[in-house]
Amino acid sequence: MELSSTQKGALAENIVSNELMIETKGRLSPFKPMADDDGIDVLIYDKLTIRSVPLQIRSSTNTIKKRGKQERSNTAYFELKKSALKKERKAFLLCVLLKQNMKTAERAWLFPLDQLHKIASKGKDKYIIRANKQLSTKDKFKNYQCESIKEVAKRLIKYFEEKST
Numbered sequence: 001m002e003l004s005s006t007q008k009g010a011l012a013e014n015i016v017s018n019e020l021m022i023e024t025k026g027r028l029s030p031f032k033p034m035a036d037d038d039g040i041d042v043l044i045y046d047k048l049t050i051r052s053v054p055l056q057i058r059s060s061t062n063t064i065k066k067r068g069k070q071e072r073s074n075t076a077y078f079e080l081k082k083s084a085l086k087k088e089r090k091a092f093l094l095c096v097l098l099k100q101n102m103k104t105a106e107r108a109w110l111f112p113l114d115q116l117h118k119i120a121s122k123g124k125d126k127y128i129i130r131a132n133k134q135l136s137t138k139d140k141f142k143n144y145q146c147e148s149i150k151e152v153a154k155r156l157i158k159y160f161e162e163k164s165t
Contacts, residue, residue: 012059019149039084054091
């Protein structure tokens with residue numbers, strides 16, 4: 001048997017939540033909603049600034065294959081339904097490429113949700129992100145790329161601190 005996409009998504013949410021708590025020594029505290037009917041996977045609460053922000057998490061466990069080959073490329077693929085996007089809400093989309101063992105994040109991209117329509121490719125009913133996982137990439141997602149969840153935590157803390165001044 002293989003893990004379902006729902007199970008993989010739950011693993012990613014837990015990995016992100018655990019790593020955010022560990023990397024910030026408990027400063028960032030993730031909360032899961034009782035029902036995810038509004039596109040919020042995790043609410044991130046900063047104990048120092050007393051601020052919070054919704055986080056939508058998309059994950060992938062593999063990069064896409066090179067065109068016409070079985071070999072994997074450096075490109076991670078994520079999508080988000082347009083119906084899940086509420087431009088007026090201040091929230092973030094965190095795209096996470098999990099390592100093959102699905103126990104930690106290999107790479108992540110943190111996007112402000114209200115900017116996604118300007119950044120991502122548009123499908124009929126979804127936004128599509130094809131981001132290169134190489135740290136040396138110069139693709140259009142480079143500014144959103146995080147080497148690790150530790151960097152995600154730093155960016156979230158910076159967001160909370162700027163918001164509180």
